[in-house]
Amino acid sequence: MFSNLLSLRGVAAIVNIFSRQTKLQRNVPNLTNFSTTSVACVNFFNKLPAEKLWKSVTSVSNAGAKKGRGKGAGRIRIRDLNRGQVIGIGRINMLWPGLSAPVIRGRELLKQQRLPDDPERMEKLTKLRDSMTKFRRLRLSPIERGWSGTRMPGRSIGPPDPIGEDEFVGFDTKVLQLRSLLIMKGNLGRTRNYQAMVVTGNGQGLAGFGLGKGKEAVAALRKAKNKAGQKLMHFEIYNGHTVFHDFYTAFGKTKIFVQKKNEGYGLRCHRAIKEICQAIGIKDLRAKLEGSNNLQNIVKAFFIGLLQQRTHQQLAEEKKLHLVEYRAENEYFPTVVASPSKVRTKEEILKDETLDFIQYVMDDRVILRKKKFPRFYEKMPHYKIYLKKYEKYRNHEKIRLMLKTEYGEVKSFLNDRYPEEKVESEA
């Protein structure tokens, strides 16, 4: 009875009622305060089993659940009130031989007796129960984590499933998008579907993307992954690190301006483009997004742009001119990267022909470069004061470094006028 009642306690409000009830029961044999008024001993709390009581406080109606109620903060969670309780040990600390203690200890027969109360018992129980209420997040190692928290986008889900005996060796799949869609059905009404977009690649030029739908998120991901494995495309990578040239690409309202970059630049672009580049094996690139940032359109636009790239040889053949590369680290030595079979002469070049390389590969599109305004504080008086004040310190760091390399410490003839003083203080 005791433990059964205890298991009914759910929320703080219930606890109060519980204590009142136990008082009531103890008061029954006390005939000094006898009264003829009826006392309702059977109520909502001791009539129903724990399961139903919990359901009544935690559940949300079907209509409410469809509207998204009963989620997030303030949600009541089911607690197991039996946890931390042992039969035979209760609020009143009694020794029950055969239940909470052995019948015979040594040569002595133990007797039922009351032991001193444990004042911390209730505190311990409440602490234990409170620990069950908290929502625990699924913890992911930093390596497994995606773009944000434990959400799927950005996470790796392994290579596509093998087809027959052909395995996808060296491939890895990254989730780009996972979202739920609501669709209407004739007999079921509004039902939930999941849609996933993933990109898979081996980091050596082979990559593909896939879109999958399913009743469950896992199914959608699996379908998308396997579809991506079926639609692999090969991309050539310039010197193993970047694209062949700058290009412009668009899909729907999404526009992307991609720029070829030097080694060591890294991937500075939308996170989805970054994942695609990593899947393909592109290491250095800059991409600027304009217009809509619809993820599926970004992915499609970027793949289209990559496929429409022209190699240097193709560009040279199109123009019928030598394509020459200049690198700052090679003192701008003109390296011929591609030569056409027949070179045009200067007279054959049309008057209004695009000869600028970047302008040609961008199809005469010009990237809008916004003017950089000075920072707001640069016009303020305090900034001028700051500049004046710190002007004299601007080379100190370098000087300190030089002194340290020369003497092993910061010292000069200015502060080393009385070196004997230092020797004394050291001694």
Add this chain to the structure above:
Amino acid sequence: MTIFFRNLVQNNVKIILTRNSDSQLFTVSYRNLSILPSVYDGKEDPAPKFFSSNVQVLLRRLTRPDFAKVFRKRTNSGRDVLKTPSYKFLTDEELEAEIAKANKRADRLLQMPPIVKIHQPINEILSEDPALIGYDNVKYLFTDITFGVANAHRIIVERDPDGILRSSDHDIRKRLNQTYFPIKGRKLREPIMFTDKDRLNSLLESEKYEFVLDRACIQYEPDEPSYQKITSITYQHIDMNKNYDMLRSTRHFGPMAFYITWHQSIDNLMLELLQTSAVREAVLLTALRHEIHGDLANGEQVQALVHQILPTPIQLSKPDRLTEEDIELDNKCVECIEKYIVGNSAMKSQQELALQGFREYYQQMIELSRGLKKAHGNA
């Protein structure tokens, strides 16, 4: 004219002087033998020989400039990140013009550090003013910092406590020039890699020759004794280890070739050239020796041959096919070298062996190319 004055505590001057006298005994021990630096301080001045157009042409050709190495990726240009390459569409004529420009840049990159005689100490007393004796107990230095005056011609004088006004010596001149008109990369104090012989030795052992020579070029003037000592040690180290390839296509190969020719020790380089089948360059080296010392019996013949060799393209690798003109020229070269080995070489047996090896290899090459020509027909 603005005159700034600057007084140095006498102690500082003393430190400089003692340090310089220490570096007089500068040798680098190389395993068991130690390299003794030899500098251009004899009676004869190397400058006229070095700057003569004949020698310059020979040195430039001996450098064997390979543009892949001349324009190699350099990381010492103060850039912390690489830049995105740029591209251009060019016609044939434009490309030729660009390559011509690149050739000029290559000339600049391959410009050889000059070889000159060690400078004489400056001992010029401008005036003696006994009235100023004991005026102060420090030396006064006066520098003319007028804009546009070359460092070498700048007026730098000092007034001693005993009232004598004299022109400053080279070390003080260098110090003051560097203070008022700093040269990028040059330090006021000599870097430890040049003063500490162990450090220099470890650099040489790890074959960082170009680094040592480049830094010496920045830190010193070509007529300074320290510069000539350090370069001399480096050249000798290269010569001993036959690491000539590390200096090829750099601006230091010419001065090194000049140095070893000047000091009559071209045998190692000659042997290396013969072993790598570069007979034409071997002839150029004998011609260089004749230009400098004029001690070859067949000097006229060598000079005539040089005029034939210079118009031919530089051979960066062994040719895979020979024309009849090539064969004729190479045979003349071999004859020339034979005479040189008999008459002037100090490593006769080894060089003869190397030459014999070349002859055999060359005979095979001739047969191969003639056979190929026959097989392909005359077209």
